[in-house]
Amino acid sequence: MENKIEWEKLGFGYRKTDYNVRCYYRDGKWGELEVSSSENIPIHMAATALHYGQQAFEGLKAYRGKDGKIRLFRWNENAKRMQNSARGILMAEVPVDLFHDAIVKAIKLNERFIPPYGTGSSLYIRPLLIGSGAEVGVRPAKEYLFMVFVTPVGPYFKEGFNPTKVAVVRDSDRAAPFGTGTFKVGGNYAASLRGGKKIQEGGYSSPMYLDCCEKKYIDEIGAANFFAIKDNTYITPKSPSILPSITNMSLIQLAEDLGIKVERRPVSIEELSTFEEVGACGTAAVISPIGEINDIDKGIVYKFCKDGKAGPISLKLYETLVGIQYGEIADKHNWITIVE
Ligand SMILES: *Cc1c(COP(=O)(O)O)cnc(C)c1O
Numbered sequence: 315m316e317n318k319i320e321w322e323k324l325g326f327g328y329r330k331t332d333y334n335v336r337c338y339y340r341d342g343k344w345g346e347l348e349v350s351s352s353e354n355i356p357i358h359m360a361a362t363a364l365h366y367g368q369q370a371f372e373g374l375k376a377y378r379g380k381d382g383k384i385r386l387f388r389w390n391e392n393a394k395r396m397q398n399s400a401r402g403i404l405m406a407e408v409p410v411d412l413f414h415d416a417i418v419k420a421i422k423l424n425e426r427f428i429p430p431y432g433t434g435s436s437l438y439i440r441p442l443l444i445g446s447g448a449e450v451g452v453r454p455a456k457e458y459l460f461m462v463f464v465t466p467v468g469p470y471f472k473e474g475f476n477p478t479k480v481a482v483v484r485d486s487d488r489a490a491p492f493g494t495g496t497f498k499v500g501g502n503y504a505a506s507l508r509g510g511k512k513i514q515e516g517g518y519s520s521p522m523y524l525d526c527c528e529k530k531y532i533d534e535i536g537a538a539n540f541f542a543i544k545d546n547t548y549i550t551p552k553s554p555s556i557l558p559s560i561t562n563m564s565l566i567q568l569a570e571d572l573g574i575k576v577e578r579r580p581v582s583i584e585e586l587s588t589f590e591e592v593g594a595c596g597t598a599a600v601i602s603p604i605g606e607i608n609d610i611d612k613g614i615v616y617k618f619c620k621d622g623k624a625g626p627i628s629l630k631l632y633e634t635l636v637g638i639q640y641g642e643i644a645d646k647h648n649w650i651t652i653v654e
Pocket of ligand 1: 373536558598
C-alpha cells in the first residue's frame with residue numbers, strides 16, 4: 315500500500331484507486347461488466363465523444379457511517395438522470411440495474427479508499443457514458459462505453475460550510491433554454507469554463523449564471539443549483555436551462571418536512587436584496603452558504619450572513635441532509651441504500 319491517506323486533509327480532486335469498471339454497448343446491446351486496474355481507456359480517434367461531445371456523467375458519493383456501514387444516497391435518481399442525459403444527446407441508455415451493479419462493484423473493489431467516519435471526507439463516484447464508436451459525419455455513435463471510477467474526496471470548497479463569494483456573469487452562458495442545460499453533459503461544463511475562470515481570478519468561488527435570454531432571472535451557481543430563504547419559504551429557480559439537482563430535490567422535501575413553504579418559480583436577480591439566506595446546493599458540497607453576490611456590471615453587492623455564519627434554515631437543512639447520509643438521522647423517505 316502506498317503512503318497512508320490523510321483523510322482529514324483531502325481536497326476535492328482525483329486520486330488513484332485500485333479498480334474501475336467498464337461496460338460496452340455494441341450491436342444494440344450492453345455486454346458484461348469488466349473490471350480494470352488501468353486508469354486509461356483505449357479510444358478510437360474518431361469516437362463521437364471526442365469530436366461531437368457525446369458524453370454524459372454523474373456524480374454521487376458513498377458515505378461511511380459511525381456504524382461502519384457504507385451508504386449511498388438516492389443512487390437511483392442518478393441512474394434515471396443519466397438515462398435522461400443519454401436521451402438528450404441520443405446515446406444508448408444505461409439500464410438502472412447495470413448502473414447499480416457498476417457503482418456497487420466499483421465501491422466494493424475500492425473499499426479501502428472509503429474515508430472513515432468523522433473525517434469530513436467521502437468516496438466520490440463518477441459514472442461516465444461516452445460515444446466510443448467512430449463517425450466522421452455528425453450523427454450519434456453506434457457504440458458506447460459506460461464506466462465508473464471512484465476517488466476519495468474532501469470538501470469541495472476550501473471554505474467548507476463557511477460562506478462563499480459569488481459574482482454574476484453576463485458575458486458568457488453555460489446553457490440555452492432549448493439546449494442541453496437540463497442534461498448532465500460535459501459540453502455545458504466546457505461552456506462554463508470561461509465565465510468560471512474570470513470569476514475565480516477576481517477572487518470569487520463561483521459564477522452566478524442568469525437566464526441567457528433576458529439576463530434577468532437566476533439560473534445556477536457554477537455547477538450547483540441556487541436557493542434562497544425568505545419569510546419561512548424555500549425559493550429555488552424554475553428554468554428550462556438548469557440541471558435538476560438531486561440535492562435540491564431532497565432539500566425541498568426536507569424543507570416541507572420542517573413546515574417551510576416551497577416555491578419553484580423564476581427568481582429575478584433584483585429579488586436578492588429581499589432574501590434572508592442564499593446558498594448553492596449539489597452533491598459535492600451539499601449546501602454552500604453564500605455570503606456575498608457581486609453584480610459587478612451593475613455595481614451592486616448583495617450581502618448575506620452578516621455575522622460570518624450560515625443562516626439558521628440553511629444550517630438546519632444541511633445538518634438534516636448530512637445526518638441522513640451518514641445514517642444518524644432517520645431515513646423517512648427511503649433515500650439510503652446500504653452497500654452490502
Ligand atoms: C450535477 C450538477 C448539479 C448538482 O446536482 P446534484 O444532483 O445535487 O449533485 C447542479 N448543477 C449542475 C450544472 C450540475 O451539473
